[in-house]
Every structure is written in C-alpha cells, then in structure tokens.
Amino acid sequence: MLSVKGFTLSSTDKTLIRDLSFDIADGQVLSIMGPSGIGKSSLLHFLSGTLSHSLTATGEAFLNDDALHTKPTEARKVGLLQQMPLLFPHMSIIENLLFAIPADVTKETRRELIRNALEKLGMSDKANAMPKELSGGQQARVALLRTLLAKPDYLLLDEPFSKLDPALRRDVRAFVLAEIRQANIPALLVTHDSEDAKAMAGKCLEIDAAK
C-alpha cells in the first residue's frame, strides 16, 4: 500500500497543493485530476525523488509503512511511465525489455520472462524490431512492460495516454490496468482526461488551485 500524508507543494511565491493525503491499495489505481500547472507532475516527482530544486514539498510518503520520502531516488524501486515511451532507440525491442530485468535473475528465467512479455504484447515476431518500427500504441505497451519487468514496488503514471490516438487509447488503458492488477502493486495516475480516470476503475481525486 502506498500512502501519502499531508503533502504540501509550494513554489517560491505561492502554495500549489495544500495538505493532500491518500492511500492506494495494491493492484489499485488512484487517479489525480486537475488543470495543468497545478503541480500534479511535481507530486509524482516528489514520490520518485526527483523534485526540481525550485519547488519545495513537505509531507510524508510510505510504502507498506516504510518511509519513502527519506530515501534517495535510486533506493526507492519506483516505476515511472511518462508521455513519451522513452524506448531506447538504439536497442531492439527484446534488448529494451532485457534491459529492465534485474541482473541477478538467471538466464532461463530471463528468457521465460521475455517470452511471456512478448506474448502478452502479441509481438513475438517483432522481438528484433527497432522501437521506431512500432506504432505509438505498441511503443506505449512495450514501455509499460519494460517498467514492470524491473519489478518496481509502486508505479507512477504521468499522462501516459495523452500522446496516443484516441482510437488506441481504450486498448492501451485496458492493457495497463490488467497488467497493474496482475503485478499487484499500487499505482498513481496523473491526468487531465476524465476518460483516463474512469477507465482505471479506481478512486479519483480532483485538485483545484490551493487558496
């Protein structure tokens, strides 16, 4: 379970978010909606430990009662999915996926994991393709599976569907939700599209400009 308590975000001249608290159970997706510039992405940066120096955040974050906010980003085991799929353009699909698997996994297990991943993607024939040969929807799915293969403890989604064709979005959303449930980790989605929030079948928090 991922818990945030009393999160407050301020820039140099004003407070953006005040006293935000929530819990997300394993396998559940919490959606956070709000206008742009309100500090939604900064909440994700706070949780992943990469908040920009120009902003100050207070509050606590816990993963199964283990404090997150005191750890450096590399010790947090966080998965982050952004608008851009960020597949490494100089590596084939299979290399991109293998990249994420922790080094201590044995060779057979690695092969097994990759075969499963490619099957789920329906792309067993494209293992050696380059990222630019895939469609936007396929890239988004590969990016999600790559993130999950790294076995993160929690997942942060920063408008991962906004660059996709509207027709593709429904499929990709369903794919993402199914994978999160199977991985059974808490996930936080930040979006400005209420369809995204609905499709995630979880709670939805709307934040307005702090007074």
Place this chain on the structure above:
Amino acid sequence: MPLKHTQWITALIAVLLTLPVIIGLIGTLLPAFQFFPPLGEYQFSTAPWRNVFAQGEFYSSLKLTLITGIGGPLLSLWLALSLLAWGYERPFFRKIETLLSPILAVPHAAIAIGLLFLLSPSGWLVRIFSPWLTGFDRPPNWITVQDPFGLSLIFALIIKEMPYLLFVMLAAMKSIKARENIQACQALGYSRFTLWRKVLIPQLYPIIRLPIFIVVAFSLTVVDLALVIGPNTPSTLAVTLYRWFNDPDLSMRFMASAGATFLMVTIVLVLGGWEIAHRAFSAFTRCERSDGKRKGITDILLGAGVVFGLVTLLNAFAALALLPIWSLAKRWRFPDALPSTWTWDNIERATPLLIELTSNTLLIAFSATLIACAASLFMLETKRQSMAKSNKASQQHAFDWLIYVPILLPQIGFLFGLHVLLIYLNLNGSICAIIALHLMYVLPYVYLTLKGPYLAYNENYLLQANRLNNRPWRHYFIIKIAMLKPALFTAFAMGFSVSIAQYLPTLIAGEGRHSTLTTEAIAQAASGDRKQVGSMALLQALFPVIVFWLAQIIPTRWTKWRLAMKNFFQKG
C-alpha cells in the same frame, strides 16, 4: 555522467585551458622588452621595439599582411553571401552544399599545394591552354603563384574561408526564419538579390560575427599557407616573424617577440576597424533598405559574386584533383594536359618515408582527438549540471568564451613563448608535447561541434534507464553516449582534421624531430619534386576525408551491424 564536485572540475579545466595560453603570452611579452633569463637578459628595455621599427622588411611585411589578411576575409564574405543568396533552398544548391564538406575537411596546406600545381607558370591552367591558344611550348616567365602582391595567397585564403563561412551561414539561417522572410519579401515583389541585401544579410551578419572574426584573425597570422603560396622577400609578417624566431642568431628572438606582440595588437586594431566599418556601412545603407525599390543596381554585386564564387569552388576541386595525378605521373612534359606515362614508382619510392610520416600523423591526431572528446564530454557534463541546477536555459558558462581563446590568438604570438616552458619541463621535442599542443586547437572544435547535440539530449532517457536498474556510469555510456553517437563521430572527425592540418604546433613542440605529413609537405613544397610532394599532400587530404566519410556512415549503421553480429553469434 554521475559527476561530483563539478565546480572543482570546471575550475581545473578552465585553468588547464588558459594556463598554456597565458604562459605563452608572457613568454612572448617579456622578451619583447628584452627580458629573457634563458639568454641571461634581466634588464627591461625597449631595444627590441626600436630594432623592429628600424627594419625595412617589417613595414613591407606588415603591408602584405594587411592586404592579404583583410582582402581574403572580405572577398570570402562577399562570395559566400553571394552564393548563399543565389542558391539558398534551391534544389541544385544541396549538391553544392555536400561538396563543401570535403573542402572543409582537407588541410589548407594540401589545397595550397594543389593550387601551386594548378596556377604556377608550368601549372595545369597554362598547360590546358598551351600551346594551341597561348603558343607556349615551355613555361612562360610569369610570376603567378607567390606573387609579390600576395594575390595567390588571397586566392588560397578565399578557397579555404569561403566554404567555411558558407557552412556557418547555412547553420545560422534557421535561427533567423529565413524561409518566412523570403516568402514575405517575394510576396511584396522584391527580387531575390534585393531581398537578401535589404532583409536577410542585415539579420544574418550579427550571428556570424564571431566566425568572421576568427577568419580575419586566421588570415592575418597564417604561416603554413603563406609559406607555400604566399610572397617571399618580403613575406607576410607572420612568416617573417617565424623566420626571425628560427634564426640561429638567438638575439633575433627579441625582435621577433616584439614583432609578434605588434601583430597581436594589429589583430585587435583590424577587428575594431572591421566592426566600425560594418557599423558605418549599415548606417549608410539603412535608408536605402526602406526606399521601396524592388530591384537595385547593386544586385549586380551579388550576381558577380556568384560567378567568382563558382569559379573559386571549381579551382579548389581542380587543385585537389591534381594531387593524385602528380603522385602517379611518370612523364609529364610541359604543354601536355595529362601525364604521358603513369606509374606507381613515385609512391613506392616514397613508401618508407610516407609510412613514417603517416604513422606519426595518425598517432598524434588520434591521441589528441580522443583526449579532446573525453575532455569535451567532461566539460559539457559540468555545464549541463550547472544549467540544470540554476534552471536557466541559456546560462553563459566560463567554457563558452574560454574555448575561443586559442582559436582567436595567433599561433605565432604565443607558441614560441610556450616553447620556453616546454624546455623548462624538459618536454621539448617529445611526441607528448606535440599531442598537448594539438589538443589546444583540437579541443575547441570538438567542444563546439558536440555542444549543441549534447545539451539538447533528452535526459529523461538516462533517468528512465537508472530507474529501471540503477547503474549510472554504465548507463551513461550505453544509453546517453550510445544515443549521441552521430554527434560524437562528427566531432571526432572535426577534431581529427584539425589535428592533421596543424603545422606550427607540430614544428615548435616537436623541434623538427617528429615530422608529419603536413610539416614535410610544406617543407618540400618549394623543393620542386612535385611527384613526392603530391603524394604527401594527397595522403594529407585523404585521411580527413575518409574519417569524415566514416563518421557519416558508421553511426547510422552501427545498430544494424551490432544486431546482425549478435544474431550471427547466437545462431553459430
């Protein structure tokens, strides 16, 4: 790069960049006032200056330097602007653009030697018109190359500088929204040359001011080109100083140092005058720009520039084409346009020498360029981190102007001063000293080529990689560097070609003990054995072109080849 203590690294590199230049300048300035402990002179005096000003040769050399050093860049600028105005965004111009890069890559000594073969009285130009038009069956008694007015030197300078300026201008066109400007003016009925004159050139000039200044400083102080194709007795000031510095009579050094100081002052004055002239010119033409005339008589100026520009390019390629012809010629009597018999003997005879020269050249070029690439990555990473910290997109970093110092200062001005330091360090004549001096000139070009792509890199790729599994150093190389391959290869090729072309740094640091293709080709250019000089100049021109070509094709195919190899070994 997960670097720590970036401020210390910045300070260290800044010191390493400036220290040699400062020491070199001091090593020139002090002897200019008669202070030179190695020769037992501890008294300041203005005697060196009085000696310089008493030399008649000094004044005639200075005159030549001013003629060639101002004339070359001015004509280059005119021709480059004309060609750009004529061809920009036209389909056939793309082909001319691709022709520029070999000329940019080839060391200027090789081009100068090619020009010698082309323009001398027994050169190819006279040959193709003889005897049917000129009636000559032996070379005429003209002075064409190394003429006393420096015209052939100006021509050689134009051949080297016009393509460079054109290249710089093409890169700058995007930032002034040239296409939109052209369309707007054409809709108003302005002719092509007029709209360039009135609208685009005034916007373009401020952006390319620094490259123009580099070209002017280079023209005023170039030694190797002037040695090959420039006038002698009197020669340009830089060559005269070079002779004085190398005089067996060590007391000539004082006069040479004073002269070198004077040359540096001259550069400052010329650049100042250039800037004032530009301001006066643009104030003078200001009202003409808005007089509403869609065509103008001065358009002819640009039209003529196009013709001369194309002729110049043609000459450059003819000059390069003559290098292999001479190195393969067996019998080539005067009026024949081509050799009557061909042979590999010239090259075979020169092979032991060529192998030695080539291995020296490549060793120096590869070492200097690899070090420069590593240093540039360090510098750019510290710059990126300080930019990320301050959250400002266009923060001026110390490196951004320090890097220009070695390019703008004349080599003749501080290299001899630096040589004194090398002697103190007991490094004089060693190959390490040559590499270090080359590095001073290679680093700026590598840094400037790499800067744009490196800072534009989307850091999110690297962050994502480290989130997936945290190995910052490894990922810096296999993700960031791997994605920046095209830029790195281009920067390498750039640095490589700069190193190959170095003449003075090689000679001064190596004290003539380590010859390269460039130093040997220039030393023998005047000797007259065209077959051997042709082979050296050919190799000298060939390596940069090959490296540039490889830098184009390797990065785009790298991943394909890597995957193909991986599949091959997995199956096999």
